[in-house]
Amino acid sequence: MLRSDPIKVKEILKHYKYEQSSLIHILQDIQVEYRYLPKETMLFVARELKIPLSRIYSVANFYNAFSLKPKGKHLISVCLGTACHVRGGKRIAEEVERTLNVKSGETTPDLEFTLETVNCLGACALGPVVVVDGHYYGQMTSLKMKKLLSSSKGGRGNGKNEKDNKS
């Protein structure tokens, strides 16, 4: 697990000029850096920005982008927008849940994979869509998902499988 580094966090705060109204931007950058919002970092941010920790907690809790628990190295986002839903997106999510033995929003115990279901990625024409580490895979089926997962796991996954993408 990554340890939070006060120098890095200070840089982020400085970039946003310690403005309280930039709280969401600041948390977004910290989330990118550590893949979650570590508790000691939130205490630090609260002190530096002079805002109560409770407000930071309420913001962190409200937005889906923030996680209070560490996320996996690889992020699998299964789209459950309406267009993907009517084309069977839910079955894809269930396939991932079964194979990795996690529920949506959870991370595998080895911190390798996090599964998320999202409400529309805006690539509806390709539905059902799955995004693994920023790489889009369109027209997915449970079978393609199974293959994609085994190739990601096998190669200690960069999550990419060019072949599947073009089928």
Added chain:
Amino acid sequence: MKKITNPENLEILRNSLIKQENPSMTCISVCLGTGCQASGSKDIIESLKQEIEKQKLSEKIKIKSTGCHGFCERGPIVVIRPRGIFYQKVKPEDIAEIINRTILKGEIIDSLLYVEPSTGKKVIYEHEVPFYKKQNRIIFGSNGSIDPTNIEDYIRIEGYSALSRTILKMSPEEIIEEVKRSGLRGRGGGGFPTGVKWESCRNAHGEPKYILCNADEGDPGAFMDRSLLEGNPHSILEGMIIGAYAIGSNEGYIYVRMEYPLAVERLKIAIAQAEEYGLLGKNILGLGFDFTIKINRGAGAFVCGEETALILSIEGKRGDPRQRPPYPAQKGLFGKPTNINNVETWANVPLIINRGAEWYSKIGTAESKGTKIFSLVGKINNTGLIEVPMGMTLREIIYDIGGGIPGGKKFKAVQTGGPSGGCIPEEFIDLPVDYDELTKVGSMMGSGGMIVMDENTCMVDIAKYFLTFLADESCGKCVPCREGVFRMLEIVTDITEGKGKEEDIPLLEELSKTIVDTSLCALGGTAPNPVISTIKYFRSEYEAHIKEKRCPAGVCKALICYEILADKCTGCGACLKVCPQEAISGEKKKVHTITQEKCIKCGICMDTCRFEAIEVK
């Protein structure tokens, strides 16, 4: 590039750009919208560059990476201009052939042409593709011909001329009057008259005033704003600057949802270029008007599409909607007068100024003017983004542009308006689509998602889908939405699991009414719509689930089972190998069977079977 310091210099630059452009030079434009990128269009550009380099043709051929062309289903899309040859589903290995045959010899490559599904006819030119033919792409059309990362491409096609004309020749009041006369209504869903909104912010007391662009396109199944942001960002910036001048604001924000990283990237480039050219920032075009634009990335909350929630989110707070009035026009961002419009609304503004309110108001219906971009998705042959005049019928959209339902299946409904909208059944297929007609049948325009459903879509499941979405996205501030939507979800879930009771339907109707009447914001106020409309038009499906414990569409897991058809099964064993439950048995080359007690209905066997031997019952 030196700053443009007066409107004449903008015209001089434009003229020189037009002169530089050789209309007979071959230009290969490749779509780099999110859809085509996902299908591999970046590799196409790479291969093109290599091949052109290899054959030393860089003097003769120009490559242009453009924004979304709309026909995402057929990506990656490559258009060869000036002839307008339309190649679809292009792969990197096709590039050498395109260069050698099409570019050098003028031949058409048959295998890359679009084939019309209904007639089997091959289409060569972009403008002849039926998907585009019936559209009127006044807002979206430039996407396919300009490079969104190059401001000069936009300037060449009249870009920023509306801005220079307004500041130079029109008073703020005249601009507002022009927008009012055009009849433009908000494209984000509500359909409030844009000019009236601007006027009320202009007349509000308090300084400074703020201009916001709502790019938090949250409706699942809608992605037109994304394509505009990615494909033609300057049209949105130009609209915002004109609005700012008319309202009297010097500061603007664009709030983009976090799922759109490419849109943020393209906007950043566009803003930097506009500043460099003196079209944004201090003393725009030397005319003494200042305006800056900042980008705010959303953090994943659907409710932040609601204007009061969006404002709080820009302030760095939780996006809990608040009671209106006061409206943002009076008390908005940081407590000051604020005007919010949606992406597509802003993109309409330069066009209205350039062509005039009169021209604009001739397009569309009596109360809904102009065009609307829809995302035509779901169970439809030609998936993608379309722009049509208001008032086109659903039938024309679904059959003439969309090419009908795939696999010869029967059309069941079209869902519009996102989670706040409803499902429109076949009996209204000839409905002209505009703000008011959609509302009359219990749906709404929303941001323009149009999700087509066929006989295999379960309407109770769709109601459950939207309730799940809304229960998850409810901010929890007011009780009717927080508790009511959750209870509705429980009841509908019971119905889909075969545990429904006859009194559930009237109970759902009663709950719906209460939630509509008493919720704080539009999210709650419209949350029951998907349930109300599905009960109204598809009551028999609810009844089949409740009384007969049957899902007629074959979707609800608890009420279906998978079976192997003895006459089609070849005993190849493919399904047996993939079944995660080892629920399938049978000897090689003999008919297999599914042990229902073990089956978890994951459907992977059906995906695997090449003989269509597995059926849902």
